[in-house]
Amino acid sequence: xxxxxxxAPYTEPWLRGTHTDVPPVxxxxxxxxxxxxxxxxxWTEGLSDLDIHKQPFGLRSVASQLRHIAGSVDRLLTxxxxxxxxxxxxxxxxxxxxxxxxxxxxLARLQTALEEAAERVRALASADLNTERRxxxxxxxxxxxxxxxxxxxxxxxxxxxxxxxxxxxKASRDPV
Numbered sequence: 001x002x003x004x005x006x007x008a009p010y011t012e013p014w015l016r017g018t019h020t021d022v023p024p025v026x027x028x029x030x031x032x033x034x035x036x037x038x039x040x041x042x043w044t045e046g047l048s049d050l051d052i053h054k055q056p057f058g059l060r061s062v063a064s065q066l067r068h069i070a071g072s073v074d075r076l077l078t079x080x081x082x083x084x085x086x087x088x089x090x091x092x093x094x095x096x097x098x099x100x101x102x103x104x105x106x107l108a109r110l111q112t113a114l115e116e117a118a119e120r121v122r123a124l125a126s127a128d129l130n131t132e133r134r135x136x137x138x139x140x141x142x143x144x145x146x147x148x149x150x151x152x153x154x155x156x157x158x159x160x161x162x163x164x165x166x167x168x169x170k171a172s173r174d175p176v
Contacts (some may be wrong), residue, residue, distance in 0.1 A: 006157035013038070025148055031153035033114045033121070036069060036159045041111055043163045046170065049102045056168045065162035066106040067096040068114035072154055075118045079135045080147035116149070124148065 013034035019027040044052065052062040060068075071092050075085055084160060085093075101109070107135075129145030 008044075010038075022122060022125040025145060026121050029121050029148050029152045030118055032156055033073070033117055036136070036155045037111055037114045038067070039159050040066060040162060041107055043094055043166045044103055044107070047103060047166060051169050051173075052103050052106070053100070054169055056113060056165065056172060059165045059168065060161060062162050062165050062169070063099060063101065064097055065158050065165065066110050069158050069162070070110045071096055071153055073113055073117040073151055076118055076123075076147060076151045076154060079133055079142075080124060080151065081120065082131075082133060084134075121151070123161065132144055152153065 018034075019030045022030065042136055044066075047062065052066075055061050064089040065156070071089070075089055078085055078089065082176065124144065125146055129143060131144040131149070133142050133144055133147050134140065134146070
């Protein structure tokens with residue numbers, strides 16, 4: 001009689017009891033960033049380097065979503081820190097739609113961006129969340145808390161789009 005082993009069930013970051021050393025808002029942002037990395041890796045598993053550049057039904061490619069998530073956390077945290085975007089950040093934004101990177105390269109780039117973002121979130125964790133911040137060329141008003149929450153929200157929105165595109169690609173390859 002053989003016994004089969006199964007993988008341990010997945011536990012989302014917010015249920016792991018981590019980051020208890022930071023206040024709740026920063027903790028939630030850190031958990032959202034961890035979940036983004038987990039989901040990007042999990043849902044792109046099995047996609048080829050060609051697959052991640054496909055745009056089924058006109059959807060933004062998985063590769064483009066990975067580039068955008070990595071870049072947007074940097075840009076949004078620049079605003080949260082009270083800064084404005086540099087020329088380099090603006091050039092990177094324009095370059096998000098194209099590229100020929102591999103899945104592994106893009107996941108590594110995302111992981112690096114998420115690790116750097118986590119350090120930046122930790123640095124802001126104890127600051128007053130009501131501190132005024134300005135966003136974009138129009139200097140639209142927000143707060144530090146609003147900017148931090150938007151880092152989590154925006155990241156998860158694009159991960160959702162990435163997952164949807166990955167599922168469409170997999171379904172088109174492996175019809176039921």
